[in-house]
Amino acid sequence: MRAGRERKIVWIKAREVDGTIEPREVEPYSFRPKGSTERFFFYCLLHNGTRNFKLENIIEVRITDKMFLPRYAVEF
Secondary structure: OHHHHHOEEEEEEEEOOOOOEEEEEEEEEEEEEEOOEEEEEEEEOOOOEEEEEEHHHEEEEEEEEEEOOOOOOOEO
8 A cells, every 4th residue: 555655666476367476566556345355456567457466366565666657546
């Protein structure tokens, strides 16, 4: 949430639906409930598009010093 408020890019490592683990840099936008889980919504700089992960699939998170100009409203 701090990274979203400060407009800082986040490095995350997360488990994909197919079980692979892929690190990436993202622009954080929100946490939202979806069904019985909470999801992290972001813009993925690796894949150039919006994505989301279940929180339990996120393995590691690091806030970088890189700033971003929001493409969407940041909800933190």
